[in-house]
Amino acid sequence: GAGVSQSPSNKVTEKGKDVELRCDPISGHTALYWYRQSLGQGLEFLIYFQGNSAPDKSGLPSDRFSAERTGGSVSTLTIQRTQQEDSAVYLCASSSRKTGEETQYFGPGTRLLVL
Amino acid sequence: GNSVTQMEGPVTLSEEAFLTINCTYTATGYPSLFWYVQYPGEGLQLLLKATKADDKGSNKGFEATYRKETTSFHLEKGSVQVSDSAVYFCALRSGRGSTLGRLYFGRGTQLTVWP
Numbered sequence: 001g002a003g004v005s006q007s008p009s010n011k012v013t014e015k016g017k018d019v020e021l022r023c024d025p026i027s028g029h030t031a032l033y034w035y036r037q038s039l040g041q042g043l044e045f046l047i048y049f050q051g052n053s054a055p056d057k058s059g060l061p062s063d064r065f066s067a068e069r070t071g072g073s074v075s076t077l078t079i080q081r082t083q084q085e086d087s088a089v090y091l092c093a094s095s096s097r098k099t100g101e102e103t104q105y106f107g108p109g110t111r112l113l114v115l
Numbered sequence: 116g117n118s119v120t121q122m123e124g125p126v127t128l129s130e131e132a133f134l135t136i137n138c139t140y141t142a143t144g145y146p147s148l149f150w151y152v153q154y155p156g157e158g159l160q161l162l163l164k165a166t167k168a169d170d171k172g173s174n175k176g177f178e179a180t181y182r183k184e185t186t187s188f189h190l191e192k193g194s195v196q197v198s199d200s201a202v203y204f205c206a207l208r209s210g211r212g213s214t215l216g217r218l219y220f221g222r223g224t225q226l227t228v229w230p
Contacts, residue, residue, distance in 0.1 A: 031216060043204065043220035050216060059217070091159065095216075102147075102208070104218060106159040 002026075004107035006092050012113045013082055021077045021110045025094030032075050033095075033104060034067055038088035046090075049075065082114045117142045121205045121221030128195055128228050136190040136224045138179075138205035146207040148172075148181050148188040149218070153202045162190075162203070195228045202226070 005024045013019050025032050034046040045059040049069045060066070064082075069075040079086055089111050093104040122137040140146065150162040150172070163172030168183035177192045188205060205221040 033217065035218075035220075042222045043206075043218075045217045045219070048216050056217065093159075093218075102216075103149075103161055103164065105161070106151075108158040 004092055004094055004105055006090075006107040006110050008110060009108065010111045010113075012115065014115055015084060016081055018078065018080045019082055019112065021079075021090050021112070023075045023077070023092030023094075023107060025073065025075070025092070026096075026105055029094035029096045029105075030072070031095045031102075031104075032069055033093040034075070034077050035091045035093065036088045037091055037109070041088075043091075046077070079112075082112075084114050087112055087114045117146070117207060117209050117219045119205050119207055119219050119221040122224050124202075124223070125225040125227060128226070130197055130228055130230050131194045132228075134190070134192040134195045134199075134226070136203055136205075136226070138188045138190065138221060140186050140188065140205075140207050140219075142186075142207055142209060144209060146209050148179070149206040149208070150177070150179055150188070150190050151204040151206060151220075153204065153223075155201070159204070195226075197228050197230050200226055200228045 007022045030051045032049045036044045047067045048056040064080045067077045089109040091109045093106045095102050095104045119140050147166045149164045151159045152162045153159050163174040165172040165181035171180045179188050179190045202223045202225050204223045206218045208218050
């Protein structure tokens, strides 16, 4: 597609439920990133996928968070047993290392509210 | 480690005023530096970047120069417009090691321009 897309755009869930957030990167981009934007913490890195390499999971805040990337394209971020502090905007970005450009292009985000 | 410190907001200016938003960083290796902008209701967009010392990034009348000696990447614009009202984020991407790829963001600076 023309840009990074994310779904859903908004998600309201109850504390303790699991949620899945989806990211479709720009076609051909080999690198994919998840970030979280919250009032208290600003923009935080969560996880980074690059091609077939093992992902960099160093930013995941707890073992309730996980992500996968299937076929080197679409990625799903899963939050299990959601807590109110998980409420934030979850941003996905992708970049291409082939050109050496490596600029990260961001999607519109998924706004998650945990009640 | 890697970190970005940017000027606390909010910043309020009259149209045609001069803008400076300060950004300093600490980094391992030789980072690339970025300014991203988030307009109301929209996603993060790359505004400009610089990949090595003394490079100047520019776009839409905004400029920032990569100063290695002062570890700074201040954003400037000579004459702001109402349409520049947005949140501005300074960011770095490490040039070394396992952190290569992820962006480290400042806390963001809210700019409001009045007519």
